[in-house]
Structures are given as structure tokens and as C-alpha cells.
Amino acid sequence: MSVIKKLATSVALAGAMFGTPAFAQEEVRIALVVKALGIGFFEAANEGAQEAAAELGNVEIIYTGPTDTTAEGQIEVINALIAQQVDAIAISSNDTDALVPVLNRAMQRGITVISWDSGVAPEGRQLHLNPSSNPLIGNMIIKLAADHLPDGGEVALLSATTTSTNQNIWMEEMNAVMGDYPGIEVVATVYGDDLADKSYREATGLMQSYPDLDAIIAPTSVGIVAAAQAVVDAGKVGQVNVTGLGLPSEMAGAIESGASQSFAIWNPIDLGYSATMLAYELSQNGAEAAPGAEIPMGRMGTLTLDENNEGAMADPFVYDASNIDDFKSIF
């Protein structure tokens, strides 16, 4: 139990803890910082980022994040990224405000900083990439129903609560574009409070009150699953189409049974791809993030920035029988 032996063991222990790092200085290093590792949605975003990197050629993606969804964890990660002098940081943040000081420091050291999915306050980033926008979502939810009703028909809305900000805005935006969908009539709006059992009862009630109902639109991931179940239980598969916003993992069964023809939500792969493209444009091609700017993002077209330097990526992505199997294991 000599001191030398103790020292030798400690060194060996420490040595074993570190692998051999590979340095490729000529590559552009873009860090994709997520809320927490081990979440399917973000793993899919990383897939998109890798796709963008392959397309750009000389880009290395550093996919990283804390183990818990805390701001402190992300700050530790960002400190390490600043120390490595990465070229760009694209972050989905755990806290709008808490990350501003550390991201400011990153920008002072010449690092491009953008946020995506979950934003950072404007002073802490150059631009923010929203997966979609309220008008695009409002249009999409009615389009999903109308696409399967070429001769028009009766549809009903199953929302979350009467005070849910997001749902109310989306339904307002939907009403604004109803003129584009002649023959489609919204016969009722009910509220399931984002509770599975209440949403189920409300959906069942809709089918009883409106026997000719053709579609139920639920712009909430809880409501859409409950409504699909209600349609199956009422034996109305094929007569009533359930659509709206949902998660592929939860909706796979409804697509399979035919209760839902299609639904929409953002595509995390496209989101990771676009974030990477934008980070590259800003840090390498001299693109300026300023209100009104149009920044290219590869196969996703261009991002137009509003007065807060925010932009919407695209229409929500439509999931149906043709692609549900690829996505149901992701998120």
C-alpha cells in the first residue's frame, strides 16, 4: 500500500476516463444543444442535422445537452462549447432568460448563436427558428379535414380548454381562411380540457348530436387520440375522420385502424436540418440576421425573419399511413 502505488493507480484511473480526441480544425463545428439527451424528438433533430452536415460537406455536428432539462445543465454544456471555440451554437433552450448571459458571452467570442424549437430571449441569440407559425397551423388543420371531403361536409372542433392560448389562436387563424374551403361547415366547437376521458365523452357527444358529421378536428395531442378512440368505439370508422395535431407514437394505432386518415405536427428531422443550415449560413456565408432578412436553409426553402428576428420553418408536416411507421418510434 505504498504511496507510489496509490499515485500510479490514480493516474491510471484518470487516464482510463478519457478517450483519444480527434481534432479536425478545418471543419466547421456546429453544436446542436438540446433540452436533454435521450429524448426521441431531439434524436430525430440530430438526424436532420447530420443530413445537413453531409450535404454541406465540411461540417461536424456536436450533438450535446444535459441529462436533466435544466438551464444550469445547459450552461455547463455551453461553457464547454465556448471553451472549444465552436463556430456556431444552435440551441433548444430550457429557459428563455437564464441562458442569455452565457449565450451573450458566446457571441462576444465570435460564436454564431441561434435558437430553435424552444426559444431564447432576443438579446441572447441572433435568430429564432419556429417549427411553424400560427397562420400555417390554422390553415393546416382545416386543410387536413377538407382534403378528404372533396364534396364538402360537416366538421367539428375538439379543443383543449376554453382558455388555451395556442388552440384559440389556431382556431382563429383557421376561421380566417375558411373561405378557401367552400362546402366545409364547422358545426360545433367543444372542449375536452386536455383530459383523455372528457375529450372522449365530448367526441362521443359530437357524433350523437351530429349524425352526419364527417370529421373531428382536434388541434391538441390529447384530444386527437381520445377522439380517434371514440370513433372506433362508436363503430364510425370510415364515416368520421379524426384529424388535427398529434404525436406519431400516440396516433399510430388510429392511422392503422382508419379512424384517422392523416394528422400533422412539426417534423423534428426538418427542424434539425434547418437549424444547421441557418447556423452555417450565418457563421460561414455572411448571412445577416436582421428583420426582413431571407436566409436560405437548403431543401426547406428560405426563412423570413420578423421584427423579433424570428421565422417559421414550414407548414406542419403531414403524417399518414405512408410514413407513420418511420416516425412512430421517434416521438
Add this chain to the structure above:
Amino acid sequence: MTDTTTTRYIPDRLNSRAVRILKSWEALLLALAIAIFVVNSFASPYFLNAWNLSDATFNFTEKAMIAFAMALLIISGEIDLSVASIIALASTAMGLAMQHGAGTSELVMIGLTVGLLCGAFNGVFVTILGLPSIVVTIGTMSLFRGISYIILGDGSFSGYPSSFSWFGQGYIYWVFTVEMLLFVMIAAIYVVLLHKTNFGRAIYAIGNNPTGALFSGIRVQRVKFILFLLTGLMSGVAAVCLTSRLGSTRPSIATGMELEVVTMVVLGGVNILGGSGTIPGVVIAAFVMGLVTFGLGLLNVPGIVMSIFIGLLLIGVIALPRLWAMAAARRKA
């Protein structure tokens, strides 16, 4: 016995003082810290940079402040698992006060006071009602953070006065941060408190044999109550630093920090069952944890793998001396 005039030196221990220090836990840890530092310097070209190392100290300064008080508590045979939740509650209280126009000095006072009150709350249940501290503080862990969630929901407080950011974002001189200064000062205070005062001796006595300590005239419950107060106060200090550094308060602030604090204390050589441990050990353990997480971060090792490393490090450092002792015993037999 008989009167002798010889001045022959009779050692009361088998090893000299120098050998004892070299063979101590702290020496082992220090060697580990130096080894990690050297390995990191070779592993990443970005490691040996004053500013980067300065940034990296934030990984451990706040946790270490609590770890010092926690070390005393654990040596006395108790534990406080509610420290991270105390941070959440103290930070929420500061946020509320800020919204009502409190200035920087009031915010600090409120943060520290809430910390003290939470510590007193734990202390009352453990020392007056005689409940096990692990049960009480698991309860208050949910309670304190629960209050923050009730007040904040999924919202947050932000917009702290700019002078308040000095604690968590300020620099004393060059790369030396305010938090580093606090860390050094608090470490010094705890070294004196534990190793140079009667109070410190009493903590060891209680941890080794509470009944014996009681019959020796030590006010066991009062000492323990003070230790809970100190742990609460230190959580308040950490809450001020963390809130100042983040510039905002969310109810999820400092989630999971209690386990990192306990890990730091145990890695520092404090016996989890009480009775032994030193503050210098905890100081070195803080550096070890900070260096490991920063070094692995520079290599972009995912956080999940990092947790595995910290876990292995803890088990390894705890198990190795035990294995050596067993091997030594077998050799003698």
C-alpha cells in the same frame, strides 16, 4: 509512574506525521485531481486557458458552498436532502420580492433568510420531534419545491436588478470571479469551525457516539439544530449566487443538485455513516468533480456518460482503500 529524567521520544503512533499526511485520503484525492488536470491538458488543447478554467469553476462553486455545511451535518450523523429545493424556494422568494421592487441588498437578505428558515424547519422536525433526518428532508425536498411550483407554475421570474448580477457573474480581478472568492472564504470559515473549535470537536463526538457525547455534556440536539441552520443558510447563499448567475428563477432551478452535493461530500472522504471527514477533503473533491465534468465537456462526452463517470469515480475512490485494506490483511495473515 517513576520519575525519569530521560527525554527519550516515545511515539504515540506507528507512522510519522509526514507519512500519515502522505497516506491520507486527502493526499490520494489531491493526486487524483492533479492527474485529472494533467490528463485534461493533454486531452484537449482548450483546457489550459485561464478564461476557460475560470468558466469551469461555476460547475462546482455553488455546490461546494452547500457541501461544506453538508459535510458537517453528515459527520454528525444526519443528512439534508432538501438543499436543492431550498434553493428553489429561496430563489422564488427573491423573485417575488424583486417584483415588488426589492433592491439588491434586500434580495440577498431575503434569500439568506428563507434558507435559514428552511433549515430551521428541518431542524425542528429532526431535533425536537426526533424524526430521522433522511425522512424529514425527503419530505421537505418535495414540500419546498412544491411551494415554488405553486407560485410559479410553468412561468418564471426575470428582470433582476443589474447590480444583483454581480454575485454570479461578477469578477474580482482578471479571471477571478466573485463566486470563487466566496468559495475560498466559506471554505476557510468551515476549516476553522470544524478543525479548530470545540464546536467542531463536538460534531465528531456526536457522529461517533451520540450517547457518549450526550453524557460528556455536549448538547447534541442543539449542535444538530445549528448544523441544519448552517446547511439552510449555505443553500440560501447558493440560491443568491445561482439566481444571480442565471438572472431568472424557474421552479425547476437546481433540480438534482442535492445528490451532487452529497457525492462531493462522500468523495471528499466524509464517512456517510458519520464520525469522520475533513473540509480540505471536500475542497479537493469539489475540484475533482469540477475538473472531470469540464474535461469531459470539452471532449463533448454526453452528460449521461458523464454521470456514469462520476458514479464510477465515486465507487472507485470509496472501494479502492477498502480493497487495499483487505489485501493488506490477507498478506499479514
